[in-house]
Amino acid sequence: MWERFPPAGAIRHAKRAMGAACGVRRPQAIVRCCGPRSSELALEESIVIRARLPGDEAWIAEMLTRWWGSPVIHTRGRRHDGRRLAAWIAMLGDRRTGLCTYRIADGECEIVSLNSLEESRGIGTALLRTAETQAARSGCRRICLITSNDNLAALAFYQKRGYRLSALYPGAIDRTRRVKPEIPEIGLGGIPLRDEIELSRTLVPSSADRKDC
Ligand SMILES: CC(C)(COP(=O)(O)OP(=O)(O)OC[C@H]1O[C@@H](n2cnc3c(N)ncnc32)[C@H](O)[C@@H]1OP(=O)(O)O)[C@@H](O)C(=O)NCCC(=O)NCCS
Secondary structure, three states: OOOOOOOOOOOEEEOOOOOOOOOOOOOEEEOOOOOOOOOOOOOOOEEEEEEEOOHHHHHHHHHHHHHHHHOOOEOEEEEEEEEOOOEEEEEOEEEEEEEEEEEOOOOOEEEEEEEEOOOOOOOOHHHHHHHHHHHOOOOOOOEEEEOOOOOOOHHHHHHHHOEEEEEEEOHHHHHHHHHHHOOOOOOOHHHOOEEEEEEEEEOOOOOOOOOOO
């Protein structure tokens, strides 16, 4: 129904066990898309990414309202009803711990929202990598997203993961505020909330049937 990618199989993300003596580098999420194959992986805990299911709608609406003030999100002048968007959900055990909503059109995947309920555990990265992989399998050549000018942490997060700044929409949030007055004037860190920044990266379309991942 909603899903662009039917939930044929959840995609498992595993974290490398953190050696007590390492201390320097934090463990990174490892994307596992074809089942276990490496003995180097010691499962500290598992993040499973799955497509949304019909029973998720109320939770999605609640989360988008909590995070973004409403289930309706505006990007680049377009209105998205997040309750109807395709979405990936991160599961830790039986807990929903993250949400990525997206839209695919004209060979491009737009991530409309990305949120983690438990930060710095690899959930955001796992959701992002899943969105990229599945968008490429769907034939997309580009993946993009909008963030606001005050969201410095998100700008860092995406750039560290291969995204480039690709467009600036000055005053876009000021314009959205006219139809969504709950958007505050002042954003994160006391920065005036005004503009949209697009980040994107190129994808290499791939076949869903590939078994070499
Ligand atoms: C941006 C956001 C989605 C990131 O989610 P997250 O779950 O914290 O992301 P990750 O855990 O994958 O990565 C965050 C950091 O934790 C680190 N990390 C990952 N696993 C870790 C672990 N097991 N232990 C310690 N740190 C870990 C990552 O290395 C990363 O740091 P880096 O960016 O310096 O490399 C989250 O901060 C969020 O929901 N922000 C609010 C909404 C938002 O701004 N969304 C983006 C705009 S749409």
